[in-house]
Amino acid sequence: MLYNEPSPLEVRVLTRRFGLPNSASIDTYLATEGYAAFRKALEMTPEQIIEEVKISNLRGRGGAGFPTGLKWSFVPRQSPKPKYIVVNADEGEPGTCKDRVLMENDPHQLLEGMLIAGLAVDAHAGYIYIRGEYRYLIEIMDRAIAEAYERGYLGRNILGSGFDFDVYTHTGAGSYECGEESALLESLEGKRGIPRIRPPFPAVVGAFQCPTVLNNVETFCAIPAIIRDGGAAFAALGTPKNGGTRLFAISGHVNRPGVYELPMGFNLLRMINEVAGGVRNGKKLKAVIPGGSSCPVLKAEECDIAMDFDSLARAKSMLGSGGVIVMDEDTCMVKVAMRIMKFYAHESCGWCVPCREGTLWLKKLLTRFHEGQGRRNEIALIGELARNMLGRTFCPLGDAAAMPTISLVEKFYDEFEAHLEGRPCPFEARTAVLV
Amino acid sequence: MTFSPQLEARFEKLVRSYPPGRQRAALIPMLLYAQDEVGAVTPEVVEEISRRLGVSVLEIEEVVSYYSMLRRKPAGKHHIQICTNISCLLLGAEQLWEHACRRLGIGNREVTPDGQFSLEEVECIGACSWAPALMVNYDYHHHMTPEKLDRLIESLRKTQ
């Protein structure tokens, strides 16, 4: 089901079936060009499939934005070992809730994407690693998988093609870190979610030590459209090097928060004002975290920007996982920094020193700060500690904790100053009341 | 120890889901599903799964203590998990949390004396666009308010 009204500004490619009756059923899927792309891919060579994905300029929707076609091309063509397709459905980046709706409303689209990936790299089994909290989605995916087996879209000799493919769901049990691809693979193998040393990358040594294509749910869900309508058509929907559409999860102080499918490069201000109905209660916009909590914050005046990987990188932020967190003028940015750090301290796997110790230190420091117990020289210390983590941790979680923190101190220095010397949080009295 | 036939069937399917010799992969799902049935990852559950998968108790302890959804003691019948992460926070998760604590008379990771309710402050549950949100066991509740929470608690109380 849908939890928010669609917007007329949406370009519905991945969400085209959303809102149809029984959108999750295979009948609906088949009636709406479902598995057509897979049938088409059966007639293509693996090289042709990968080439089409490259042409589409599809970039990973999990957060890093790595070109998908390129990633697939790293899987060795000849391998004595089996190969695997793994779906990262460990959606956990605060501000992000788009994979959930994709699986809930159109699970077969994901399966079809996996099948096509299987054809592209000669893999015959796929795992959908779903975060533990999304139990109902495991049930939805399991139903879809059962339907697909029943109708011959999974199993042995699919559609008489000689191609075999099995899909399994696999539940996580509560760990943000397992959204990091190598930690996810460890978790899939029944271990603690500690990232692996890379190289080798999963394309070469992945699940069960075998070559593996590992992508985000949304990435796989884009594949059927790319193969069906051609990579060029998908690319044309977005901006150069940023093909297609993207599901943006808009949250925070807007009138119509929700998940919306918009072309890559869509203007952020328009997104807030026209898609999400503007800032609530007539308040002024203060800041936006554009791609999930690990992205550096944008001040209101920086928000006239195209939402694609490269434009945000130029603005020293990131498109990340597409979680757009909108904050109005009453938001305490010290509290935001504190809450974000509390999250990363909770989720740090503890493997490496700077992340394990840095996130806890910063959490304690920011908590103290927000309580008005900060000292002036510690404003700089917050940024410095974050920079001491940045780029030096074992996996990107340290960066994810450091980047928003550095930006918050830099851009809202005055708010940190306003908390000094025992002063109560100046925003506490004005904190938004509940809807 | 013994599990229900449904859980046994699920375990059997799980173990067959992974490549030969890789049955350890079933560990985390087995722990979570066993917890769903038993109420917690008890020492007996650990022993049993250790035996079934040929994974040492220490290795299982390493895993259990890592994942935040796995717990050693049973939660309430209705385990209320309130997200206080950024998107929910912006829309009043703190007030929702405080209200829940007051209303149930318990704190974080505590269970009401009658065993009906437990509370847990959780990190992002993937409901940011429909915040503030909480989960009762595995069910999502979006756009929560203290009033809606009261009504939810009342209706849950009636399901017993």
Add this chain to the structure above:
Amino acid sequence: MADRVKVVIDGRTVEAPAGALLINVARQAGIDIPAFCYYDGLALQAACRMCLVEVEKAPKLLAACTLPVTDGMVVRTETPQVKEARKAMLEFLLTNHPLDCPVCDKGGECELQDAVFRYGAGESRFTEEKLHVPEAQWSPVVYYDAPRCILCYRCVRICDEGLGVRALGVVNRGATSEIAPNRGDHLECDECGMCIDICPVGALTSGIYRYKTRPWEMKHVGTICAHCGDGCKTTLGVYSGRIMRGNNRDRSGINDEFLCIKGRYAFDFTDHPERLRTPLVRVGGRLEETSWARALEIVARRFAEVKSRAGKFGIVGSNRTTNEENYFLQKFARQGLGTNHLDHHRTGDVVSLVDALAGRQDALATTADLYRRKAALVVAADLAQQHPLLAFQLRANWRHHQAHVYVVTPGPVREDSYAVRSVRVPPGEELAGVESLREALRAEPELVILFGGAVKGENVRRLVTFGDSLGIPVQYVCLVDYANSRGAADMGLLPDLLPGYRPVTAAGGSPGLTLPEMLAAPDLEVLWVVGANPLARHPLASEQAFVVVQDLFLTETAARADVVLPAACAYEKNGTVTNTCGEVQRLRKALETPGTKTDLEIFGLLAQRMGLDLGPWRVESVWEEIQGNVPGYNVPSAVLAAGGAAPTYPVNGRIGVNPRPELIRSAGDTLFTSGTLGRYSRILNSVPEAPGALYRS
């Protein structure tokens, strides 16, 4: 890719094998890159982030411990950015680490303390509350103090990868992560203490050593472990006349850093309360204390008297005394007393192996061979229990070089977990088990065969014949039990063989009585037992026998003695011992126990009192004589003097004596027992795993 690449580190061009890790390449070039988690020989972690360096064209600092060098790589290890990063890591590490170095057990030899001194900040900016976790005792040996732990995971890896025990793990996550033992609140393991010595900080400490002294107060003496036959180097820390600890942290011996509980902790027999410190003489049926002069006089007079009327002597030597002592004892017996009634407890059939390998110079494997040969076959031994160093070597060989290990044993052993094949056979059927591996072994490029005491006599010859038939180079290790079991055989503590396995008949003599024959001889007049406890198992038939015992404790045998001479132990003397692989190493005296004398000195004093001319009894003189007289022992003294191990090859053709397989019996010691000596080690008896059992893996 080229085999060798050129890398520029801090402006210096260094050549290295392609793919070598930058941290090693730099260290070999004398450029130290600090690291806690990186540990040579163990799995890579990239966790401590101390080894971050600048690499040209890389957008950020890279961890040198996981970075394979490539041709043309340009690295800088001392730039302001690198120094800043190290300082930052140390600052992070110290946030939850206690800053009480002066009272920390590790103070003075702590890698964190040293790193902070070298690279750290002078002041702390951390003003939050530290995490508190109480210290835990996991066993009599192992204590864990979580706040001091820097989570380098060395302990976890050495236990898992090195030992194959996997008794340690990591629990929780984030800043509350900590090391955990395998039994909830305690450990069940080898109690080897490897985890403690590998710990860079004071997180893991030993119940034996902790808070007893400071590292710089001790004298450190590298000597050879007094227990099993593997011959590990143990460096004893001695303070105020007592051994405080043993370790091999300088990785100097054949054992690298390996030691088991015996080598690391079971030195405590030295100051056991029951240790004999005064000679005893039997007066009216009771043993009474006496002076050395009187005790020696009594013994010398009786020996001379019995000798003068050609009475029957029986002499039992030791598996633990030095080569010099053993050599001198057999000389005393043969030249001084005119008897070949000389034997020792034989724990493995060295004689048959030496005989079967007659004429070869390369068929005995060294400890190092176990780490480098492509394949090994273990027959009739629970290696991890009976020969922990050899087991460690084989396991390391498998881990690092994928060596193929085969096992033929009566029950499960730890090596099964990684062996290519394990064959279970009932005792006596070992050769059939070996035969079943023929095809697999033929396909190996080379092989080391290790066999326990159950393979003896004709079966040793058959085993060698089997090895010959494989058509590949085969080396052998005859497994023997104790610190100088091998040396006892080499030095001729046998009724029919002179030092170097020369039959007594070749020198015109006739074979003497074996150990059981002596004990059973009703007309035995003197039983002289040096460092052995035969009466624990066998009765002494001759009631009138005058019994002289040299030992550390009042054993069953000593209790029957007429004169007991308190002997110095291995840690209290100089000399040499030969391990189960035939490698000679030097003992170095670490301390003295007042009132005791070395066995060599006792022999010398007795000889002097009896007016025998057996030559000087200085260790050096006897060693020189051994070098000149015992085939295979003409090893370079410089190697020994430098603390090295010199392999011996005592092979000189067929021996031509009956090896008496019925006399060969391994004592079957476990990791936690050590013959009679083991009874007097409090630590060996205090661990919950003791005494343990073989073949129960």
